[in-house]
Amino acid sequence: MRDLSSPKEKSSSLNPIHLLLVEDEESHAVLIQRVLQKHPSRQPFHVTIAGSLQEAREHLRTAVPDLAIIDIHLPDGSGIELLTAETGTPSFPIIAMTSHGDEKIAVKAMKAGALDYVVKSEAAFNDISHVVERALRQWHEMSERKRAEKELRTQAKQLMTLSHISHQILSGREVKALMREAVSLTARTLKIIKGAKVLELLPDHKTLLLRAGTGRWSSLVGQTIAVADQDPLIRHVLASDEVVFVEDLRTDKRFGGSSLLFERYGYISGIGLPLSSREDCLGILLACSEQPWLPNNNDISFLQSVANTLAVTLEGKRTAARMRRLQNDLLQANQFSTLDEFGAVLAHEVNQPITAIINYLRACQQIIMSAKEPTLQTILELMDKGVGEAERAASIIHHLRESAQTGETVRGYENLNTTVYDASQLALGEAVDGDIVVNFELSPRLPPLYINKIQIQQVVFNLVRNAVEALAGAGEKSLTIKTASTQNHTVEVQVQDMGPGVDSLYQDKIFKRRFSTKKAGMGLGLAISHSIIKTHRGDLWVSTTPGGGATFHFTLPVTS
Ligand SMILES: Nc1ncnc2c1ncn2[C@@H]1O[C@H](COP(=O)(O)OP(=O)(O)OP(=O)(O)O)[C@@H](O)[C@H]1O
Ligand SMILES: [Mg+2]
Incomplete structure (x- = not known):
């Protein structure tokens, strides 16, 4: 040769x-x-x-x-x-x-x-x-034609991947599953990538949560990786909000030859893309390889599109969570939409204990004035009741203020029967003129309920007061108060009267604020009660008592 x-x-x-x-x-x-x-x-x-x-x-x-x-x-x-x-x-x-x-x-x-x-x-x-x-x-x-054809095939494959991911978003797939799919499709589309992952930047802007990962990272999904500051590649991406490549970590001076994320898992090259929303960086998409790798323009634009899609998904998830919180806050705050409303609710709820206090004090005055027998014991009992009512008024004011300020009320595990019985007695109190027959049918096997006791007492009080008022002109003055466990882990309370019932014309209106058919009614009792039961995740409704009259029901969930 x-x-x-x-x-x-x-x-x-x-x-x-x-x-x-x-x-x-x-x-x-x-x-x-x-x-x-x-x-x-x-x-x-x-x-x-x-x-x-x-x-x-x-x-x-x-x-x-x-x-x-x-x-x-x-x-x-x-x-x-x-x-x-x-x-x-x-x-x-x-x-x-x-x-x-x-x-x-x-x-x-x-x-x-x-x-x-x-x-x-x-x-x-x-x-x-x-x-x-x-x-x-x-x-x-x-050769050129073949190269162009290969590039076109790659682009077509990448486009299909993207359209697949977008389709998943539009069909409302669960965010977690979507992220999983996005990383695995990325790794399958770009063969050189041996590990791809989505890291969500948590609201503290310091820690990153691994939301999805392929390759050696897959076993760590769901774990928080506190590396926002520690890892140079992530630090670069977050600081610049731009795409950062590392062709070969061992020779790249910017990283001083080390990256925890890479070394620990045997990767030596990679690309980090910020998942940017309009206002914020929400996380990072990382794609890594075990060989030196410099992505070409096609690879970058493909990864960029995946990152954009993921950013939109993450932003959507955060917006949805914010909306849910807001909705909840609104529901809580709905009890008092204006200061006027707050005043009206306050007046409605505190009016009864104050009236009761006045009555007890008047009774004391009369006993002392008539002074037939100095029944100190009776006076003490009446004053005791007065103090109890004053304390209840103070408690109502306290809870209303708390609820208006924070949208939340303090709850604890309470015995529902005692709560219902005490509130009913208060409502019946001086209102019972003797001819109302009251039956309590309280189930002995109720679990403790996680409730705000004062609020549930307010509900029972309002319902029993309405029932007493409804019985005013009725022939059969009977009232039944029941508690029972029902299906679906709930407990139901019923206040049943034999009064005239609720006119079908008003059925839809009675739970609205300011709706009243009474001369001196404020039209607030049922609206307040409805809102309280809703915040306890229960229901309040009315039905007709067999044989006439109205039955008000409310349910409360049993929580473990
Ligand atoms: N047990 C009942 N039987 C018949 N109608 C009732 C009964 N309870 C409530 N209603 C109807 O629902 C309306 C609204 O009740 P709600 O307790 O909200 O207000 P109110 O009793 O009129 O006034 P207040 O705000 O002082 O309680 C009543 O005016 C009455 O028409
Ligand atoms: Mg009422």
Whole structure:
């Protein structure tokens, strides 16, 4: 095998074109080589001549030429063997050479992957440099086309991935599942990526929660990784709010050769993309590889789109959580939409204990004034009741203030029967003129309920007061107060009267504020009660008592 460099090549600084000439006939080889040397091309030719299949194979084992000219007739076999030895398509352009009359073999060579052929003649040898140039150009064009096709295929794949993720968002998939899918699709679409993950920046702006991860990170999903400050790559992404690449961590000076996130899991290159919303950075998408890797523009724009999609999802999740909180706050605050309302509720709820206090004190006055018998014991009992009512008024004011300020009330585990009984007695109190028959049917097997006792007492008080008021002109003055466990982990309270019932015209209106059919009614009792039961996650409704009258029901959940 001879290595023949042209004089032009020796003096030229341009990269030579490596050409393998497989030709056993020396005179032909020399002629071809001379023609090529004389050719005024921009790049010089570096020609290696192989005189047999064997020599050609040896050369190809160590080097890939830019082009090969192969004589089909060789002393140790057919040049076509060299073509078919290449798997699929040859990795370099090949020009086949045949003798005159061997055109059929030339066709065979073309089918085997040769780019062109020449039939040996002096004229053909003299023209060989043009044939070589044409073949090189054609090869270059083919390679470019293949590269563009491959890129298009990659882009199509990436677009499909993105459209898949967007579709998942639109179909309202759960955020966690969506993140999982986004990282696994990313890793599948970009083969070089061996680990992809989504880190959510928590509201403290310091800690990151691993929301989804592939590769070596998958086992850590759901764990908080406190690295916002520790890891240089993450610090860079968060500080700049821009995409950051590390082609090779071991040589990248910006990171001082170390990144906990990478090293611990055996990655040496990667890209970090911020998940940016309009106002804030919500997290990071990381894609890493075990080999040095510099993503191309396509890879970056694909990853950028995945990051944007994830940012939109995360922002949506946060907005939904904010809306839920707001809704809840509104529900709580709904009890007092204005200061006026607060005043009205206060007046309504405190009016009764104050009236009771006044009555107890008047009774004391009368006893002392009449002074028939100085029944100190009776006076003490009346004053005790007065103090109890004053304390209840103070407690109502305290809870109303608390609820108005924070939207929350203090709850505890309470015995519902005692709560219902005490409140009913208060409501019946001085209102019972003796002819109302009151039945208590309290279930003995109720679990303790997690409630605000004062508020639930207010509800029972309001319902029993309404019932007493409804019985004012009724023939059968009976009232039943029941408690019972019901299905679905709830407990139900019923206040049943035999009064005139609720006119069907008013059924929808009675729970609204300021609706009253009474001369001195404020129209607040049921509205307040409804709002209290709602904040306890229960229901309040009215039905008709069998045989006439109204039954008010409310439920409360049993919490474990
Ligand atoms: N047990 C009942 N039987 C018949 N109608 C009732 C009964 N309870 C309530 N209602 C109707 O519902 C209306 C609203 O009741 P709500 O307790 O909200 O206000 P109110 O009793 O009129 O006034 P207040 O705010 O002083 O309690 C009443 O005016 C009455 O028409
Ligand atoms: Mg009322």
